[in-house]
Amino acid sequence: xxxxxxxxxxxxxxxxxxxxxxxxxxxxxxxxxxxxxxxxxxxxxxxxxxxxxxxxxxxxxxxxxxxxxxxxxxxxxxxxxxxxxxxxxxxxxxxxxxxxxxxxxxxxxxxxxxxxxxxxxxxxxxxxxxxxxxxxxxxxxxxxxxxxxxxxxxxxxxxxxxxxxxxxxxxxxxxxxx
Amino acid sequence: xxxxxxxxxxxxxxxxxxxxxxxxxxxxxxxxxxxxxxxxxxxxxxxxxxxxxxxxxxxxxxxxxxxxxxxxxxxxxxxxxxxxxxxxxxxxxxxxxxxxxxxxxxxxxxxxxxxxxxxxxxxxxxxxxxxxxxxxxxxxxxxxxxxxxxxxxxxxxxxxxxxxxxxxxxxxxxxxxxxxxxxxxxxxxxxxxxxxxxxxxxxxxxxxxxxxxxxxxxxxxxxxxxxxxxxxxx
Numbered sequence: 001x002x003x004x005x006x007x008x009x010x011x012x013x014x015x016x017x018x019x020x021x022x023x024x025x026x027x028x029x030x031x032x033x034x035x036x037x038x039x040x041x042x043x044x045x046x047x048x049x050x051x052x053x054x055x056x057x058x059x060x061x062x063x064x065x066x067x068x069x070x071x072x073x074x075x076x077x078x079x080x081x082x083x084x085x086x087x088x089x090x091x092x093x094x095x096x097x098x099x100x101x102x103x104x105x106x107x108x109x110x111x112x113x114x115x116x117x118x119x120x121x122x123x124x125x126x127x128x129x130x131x132x133x134x135x136x137x138x139x140x141x142x143x144x145x146x147x148x149x150x151x152x153x154x155x156x157x158x159x160x161x162x163x164x165x166x167x168x169x170x171x172x173x174x175x176x177x178x
Numbered sequence: 179x180x181x182x183x184x185x186x187x188x189x190x191x192x193x194x195x196x197x198x199x200x201x202x203x204x205x206x207x208x209x210x211x212x213x214x215x216x217x218x219x220x221x222x223x224x225x226x227x228x229x230x231x232x233x234x235x236x237x238x239x240x241x242x243x244x245x246x247x248x249x250x251x252x253x254x255x256x257x258x259x260x261x262x263x264x265x266x267x268x269x270x271x272x273x274x275x276x277x278x279x280x281x282x283x284x285x286x287x288x289x290x291x292x293x294x295x296x297x298x299x300x301x302x303x304x305x306x307x308x309x310x311x312x313x314x315x316x317x318x319x320x321x322x323x324x325x326x327x328x329x330x331x332x333x334x335x336x337x338x339x340x341x342x343x344x345x346x347x348x349x350x351x352x353x354x355x356x357x358x359x360x361x362x363x364x365x366x367x368x369x370x371x372x373x374x375x376x377x378x379x380x381x382x383x384x385x386x387x388x389x390x391x392x393x394x395x396x397x398x399x400x401x402x403x404x405x406x407x408x409x410x411x412x
Contacts, residue, residue: 117391124272124406128200131207137235146214149207150274 001025008034008047009060018047018056126154130161135168189282190220190239190261195229195269196251200408202229205269209237212273219278224255250360253337256330259322268316268405271387275402281319281386290329290375291320294387296361297396303359308351309369313377315361316405317387329367329375337363 001024008020011033022030036044047056064070070078081089130136130148139145144164151157193209195202202225209221222240230243240260245251256266263282285292293313298304304311320326339345340363347366356362368374380386384396389405 113391113393120390120404121406121409124270124404125409128203128207131210132203137233145210149211149214 005043005047005050007059008051008056009063010056015053015056018044020047123151123154123157126157127151130157133161133165135165136161139164139168141167188220188261189263189265190222190259191265191267192222192224192255192259192261193238193267193269194245194252194255195223195225196245196247197226197249199229199232201269202232202234204408206234206237208267208269208271208273210235212278213237215273215276216278220261222260224251224258226251250334250337250341253330253334253360253363256320256333257327262322263319264322265319266317267403270406270408271317272404272406273402274404275385275400277385277400277402281402284380284386285319285321286378288376289321289378290323290326291318291377292380293318293377294380294383297389297392299393300389300391303353303355306351306353306356308348309365311359311361311365313361313364313368313379314387314389315364316389317403319380325373326375329373332367332371332373333360333363336367 003022003024006021006023008018011017011019017033017035019031019033022032024030032043034041034043034047061070061075065072065075081092084092127149131145136145136148141164144160144167148157148160148164151160191209191212193205195205205223205225209223212219212221221238222242223234223238224242224245226245226247227243228247234241242255242258246254248254252266252268256264259266263285265281293315294317296304296311296314301311320330336345337360340357343357352362368377382397382399384392385399385402387403387405388396388401390407
C-alpha cells in the first residue's frame, strides 16, 4: 500500500534516529522510529531525500516545545546564537553578564531606597512624638529644640530629647532649705 | 474666633489641621521646622474650634478656629488666605533647607498656581482612560487674583459633591477609584471646566515637595521640603 512519510523529527541528539508518521492510503497513520542500517534502510533514504536537515531540525524544535523540554524563548536564543561567530558569542555573553549586573545593582538600589524611606518615616514620627512631650513642648530652649528637629538619626533625637527633658526638670527643682 | 477680613500685603504659608489631633500636632511641628529655616515667615493655621485650647506654641502668626471637621478641610481654607501670594502645605511636611526662603521668588508672572509633578511610581492611581493626574496637590503656591480664588472656592464646592456621591461621572473614562482624591477634583476643574487657571511647575520641582519614596535620581540638589506620611497609629 502506498504511504507518505510526514512530520519527521530527531529522536536522538546524534541525529541517527528519526521518529515520523507513515500515512497510508486507507487512512491509517502509524508512528515509526527509523534508523539507517549497514545495508541501507530504504525508509531512512526516503526521509533524507524528502526532507532537508533544516526541515527535520525545525520539526524537532516544535516537538520539544510541545513536550515542554524547551521554551520558545530558549529556541529563539539558540537560533540567534547559531548564526553568530565565536567572537560574537563571547561578546554577547559579556553583554548579558553586564546587563545582569546592572539589574542586580538596580534591585539593590531599590532596596536601599525602600529602607531609607522606612527609616525617614520612623525618624519623622519619633520627632513628632518628642515634641508632644510636655517638657519639650513647654521648653523655651529654642536652640536645643531646633537641634532635635534637625537631628538625622533616631538616637540623636532620643539623646537630645533626654538632655532637654533633664534641663527642664532641673530648672523646676524646688530649692532645698539649708 | 479670629476672622481675617483684611488682606495682608505680604506672602505667607497656610496649613490646615482637622479631623484628627495628629494633623494638628504635625502642623505645629511642620511650622516649627519652617521657622527654623525661615524665621520671618508669615504662617496661618486653619483648624477646628474643638482645639481652641491646644497650645500651638506661638509658632503661627494667625490661628483660625473655623475649619470644618472634614478630611479635606484644606479645600475650605484655600480661598480664605489672607496673603497676596500663598503657599499651602500639607501638615506632614518638614522643611529641611534654608532655600525655603526663596520659595516666593519661584512664582512666575504668568502662572496663577505653581505645583510639583506627580511621580506615577510613587502614587496609587494617576493614569486612566480619560486622562492623567499630573499635579501633586499636597504643596502648591498660588496668587490671590480673582480667578484663582474662584478656582479654590470651586475646588471645595465640587469636592463636597464628589465625596457625597452627588457628582457622578462617566466611569468608563474616569474610574470610581478617583472619588476620594482632591487631585481628581483639581484635574476636572483644570481640564473640563471654565474655571481652569494657569499652572506651572516649580523648577527642579522634586526639591520643593520631596515625597517619601522618590528615587534619588529626581534631583542632584539638596531637598528643601520633605513630605512624609503620618502614621495611621498616631
